[in-house]
Amino acid sequence: MTQDPLHLLEPRDCALLLIDQQAGLAFGVGSIDRQVLVNNVVALVKTATVFDLPVVASTSATKVYSGPLMPAVKSALPGVEPIDRRSMNVWEDDKAREAILATGRSRLIVSGLLTEACVTFAVLSALSAGLEVYVVGDACGGLTTASHDLALGRMQAAGARLTSWIQVLLEMQRDWTRHETYDGARAIVESHAGGYGIGLAYARDMIRPG
Numbered sequence: 001m002t003q004d005p006l007h008l009l010e011p012r013d014c015a016l017l018l019i020d021q022q023a024g025l026a027f028g029v030g031s032i033d034r035q036v037l038v039n040n041v042v043a044l045v046k047t048a049t050v051f052d053l054p055v056v057a058s059t060s061a062t063k064v065y066s067g068p069l070m071p072a073v074k075s076a077l078p079g080v081e082p083i084d085r086r087s088m089n090v091w092e093d094d095k096a097r098e099a100i101l102a103t104g105r106s107r108l109i110v111s112g113l114l115t116e117a118c119v120t121f122a123v124l125s126a127l128s129a130g131l132e133v134y135v136v137g138d139a140c141g142g143l144t145t146a147s148h149d150l151a152l153g154r155m156q157a158a159g160a161r162l163t164s165w166i167q168v169l170l171e172m173q174r175d176w177t178r179h180e181t182y183d184g185a186r187a188i189v190e191s192h193a194g195g196y197g198i199g200l201a202y203a204r205d206m207i208r209p210g
Contacts, residue, residue: 019118020118091121127158
């Protein structure tokens with residue numbers, strides 16, 4: 001199922017996997033500011049919606065530790081019911097694994113908590129199963145910066161490709177004359193991309209045709 005790694009991401013090839021984006025785990029994140037993390041995850045989820053990517057969300061230990069999906073993430077995922085599981089590895093849960101495979105997409109974009117455990121385990125297993133996996137590093141969180149980076153390095157060494165949420169969005173849009181996704185993509189950038197978004201809003205409001 002693996003494609004040419006130089007071939008840019010196309011929405012028709014991709015699915016998004018969200019792993020354990022839950023408050024109980026976010027409390028332990030030390031590799032990234034938690035508010036920035038939530039911003040990035042929500043931006044990635046909105047990107048999946050704009051480009052019509054199938055989304056599989058999975059949670060773990062919802063009753064005893066981790067809690068439900070973080071509210072901001074859940075509100076950006078109308079109609080998506082998380083698959084709860086017991087195993088740390090999403091791929092070892094039959095229902096979750098089958099949901100991922102049922103998307104029929106060969107490229108899996110992954111965001112989750114914690115980078116060192118549930119993200120790494122799922123990514124290594126998906127790679128072993130023949131999927132092409134993109135880990136959105138700034139939409140994942142680890143216990144420390146060092147352990148997060150080491151986990152990303154391990155996944156990359158195994159064949160995963162590292163990216164960011166804004167790169168995913170821009171790679172899928174690529175041309176601002178793609179009118180069917182222009183408004184949605186631009187709105188995400190303006191809301192979530194900091195100075196770049198501020199610049200786009202400024203250009204829209206201030207630069208007028210002569």
